[in-house]
Amino acid sequence: MVSLQNLPHTKTVLSVVASLAASAVLIPTVANLRIFARLFRPQFTLVMEEYGPDYYCDELFLAAETYLGTKWAPSIRRIKACKKEKEKEPAIALDRDQEILDVFENIEVKWRMVIRENSEVRNYTLVARLRSYELVFHKKHKEKVLSSYLPFILRQAKAIQEENKARQLNSLGGLSWLTSTKIDHPMTFETIAMDERLKEEIIGDLNTFVKSREYYRKIGKARKRGYLIHGPPGTGKSSLIAAMANHLNYSIHYLDLQEDNFLTSYDIRSVLLHHLDKTILVIKDIDSTVTVSYRRRRFEPRKVVEVQKQAMLLRLLQFIDGLWLPRINELIIVVTTSKNEKLDPALLVPGRMDMHIHMPYCTFPAFKRLARRYFGFYDLKLFEEIQGILETVEVTHAEIVRELTKSPD
Numbered sequence: 341m342v343s344l345q346n347l348p349h350t351k352t353v354l355s356v357v358a359s360l361a362a363s364a365v366l367i368p369t370v371a372n373l374r375i376f377a378r379l380f381r382p383q384f385t386l387v388m389e390e391y392g393p394d395y396y397c398d399e400l401f402l403a404a405e406t407y408l409g410t411k412w413a414p415s416i417r418r419i420k421a422c423k424k425e426k427e428k429e430p431a432i433a434l435d436r437d438q439e440i441l442d443v444f445e446n447i448e449v450k451w452r453m454v455i456r457e458n459s460e461v462r463n464y465t466l467v468a469r470l471r472s473y474e475l476v477f478h479k480k481h482k483e484k485v486l487s488s489y490l491p492f493i494l495r496q497a498k499a500i501q502e503e504n505k506a507r508q509l510n511s512l513g514g515l516s517w518l519t520s521t522k523i524d525h526p527m528t529f530e531t532i533a534m535d536e537r538l539k540e541e542i543i544g545d546l547n548t549f550v551k552s553r554e555y556y557r558k559i560g561k562a563r564k565r566g567y568l569i570h571g572p573p574g575t576g577k578s579s580l581i582a583a584m585a586n587h588l589n590y591s592i593h594y595l596d597l598q599e600d601n602f603l604t605s606y607d608i609r610s611v612l613l614h615h616l617d618k619t620i621l622v623i624k625d626i627d628s629t630v631t632v633s634y635r636r637r638r639f640e641p642r643k644v645v646e647v648q649k650q651a652m653l654l655r656l657l658q659f660i661d662g663l664w665l666p667r668i669n670e671l672i673i674v675v676t677t678s679k680n681e682k683l684d685p686a687l688l689v690p691g692r693m694d695m696h697i698h699m700p701y702c703t704f705p706a707f708k709r710l711a712r713r714y715f716g717f718y719d720l721k722l723f724e725e726i727q728g729i730l731e732t733v734e735v736t737h738a739e740i741v742r743e744l745t746k747s748p749d
């Protein structure tokens with residue numbers, strides 16, 4: 341909640357000034373002159389309270405807290421530190437009555453943290469302590485502070501929060517996402533061995549997607565991009581997903597389409613609505629079938645049926661494309677298969693999966709990259725022979741890595 345106070349009130353100022361001026365003439369002390377100067381300083385104070393009228397945490401207050409947490413000033417004597425589970429580092433915040441000076445495009449502003457005891461009831465809740473940030477600046481900068489500085493604070497805070505967010509690996513347990521671990525996969529686009537032109541194409545596509553928020557908003561579509569990765573087991577499909585997540589700084593959600601309860605549209609909806617933001621939703625081995633047991637009505641016996649994963653995936657994609665999912669904000673869907681020829685043509689129509697990526701058996705350039713990564717070799721006489729062999733046999737990257745890492749020699 342933000343309120344702008346023109347301090348001090350003109351009438352009060354004039355009357356106080358009149359009496360002060362009178363006394364200042366009689367006793368022109370330094371203290372009097374200071375008070376005099378302060379009263380004339382044309383300041384505005386912008387107040388940002390923690391809670392809005394509906395007792396919702398105010399976005400601007402939180403942004404200010406995040407932004408100021410990165411600022412340090414010798415004047416600060418007391419700070420607060422707290423850490424949320426999903427964050428990498430503890431967050432630092434100003435404590436009561438602490439002040440920070442900031443300069444933005446030659447404008448000087450002063451931030452102050454204020455805590456008031458309070459007995460106000462908001463939305464049936466007693467707010468006992470009201471925290472707020474006060475921003476003090478010269479009144480001639482009012483327009484600039486409102487139109488440039490505050491948006492700058494919001495942007496900065498978002499970037500800091502993103503940076504501090506620990507990326508996670510999640511999988512579906514029942515109908516909710518379980519966080520198993522933090523992503524710490526070393527694979528990057530630098531280390532993955534694959535066709536260089538294809539790699540550049542994927543990086544370009546990902547970068548365009550990330551930058552196209554405005555475009556998706558304009559066309560009114562859910563902001564998602566689908567990648568189909570196909571190739572034999574061990575050629576780097578999962579490694580590519582890790583490289584994509586590392587490149588984008590996204591989390592990963594594994595969706596195992598085995599769940600019995602994944603049959604109803606309601607379930608799909610509740611699973612997806614769980615704020616899948618800045619994440620890669622991974623569905624592996626889409627060519628396979630899953631055995632699902634279900635019952636149509638409550639007292640009927642359960643039936644066991646074989647369901648094509650692709651049918652479930654299609655349904656999921658239709659839901660995501662549907663209008664009821666605009667809340668999904670930056671979602672990348674990656675499906676993998678080792679049998680591309682078994683895929684349902686409906687899945688391959690343009691717009692369903694935006695990019696088809698083939699991960700073939702290991703080629704000679706890919707081998708050289710692996711050798712360089714594991715041994716630091718750039719060239720060897722033996723390479724000629726290996727090149728000849730790779731042209732005649734089908735060998736996966738995983739097999740080569742296993743051989744290369746058998747012994748340090």
Ligand SMILES: Nc1ncnc2c1ncn2[C@@H]1O[C@H](COP(=O)(O)OP(=O)(O)OP(=O)(O)O)[C@@H](O)[C@H]1O
Pocket residue numbers: 531532533534571572573574575576577578579580678710737738739741
């Ligand atoms: N293209 C690659 N570049 C670098 N390392 C690779 C590559 N492909 C495979 N590897 C190595 O082999 C291991 C297994 O590969 P990965 O799991 O990515 O293959 P996959 O195609 O996803 O296999 P699957 O289909 O069985 O899941 C990786 O952890 C990595 O060490």
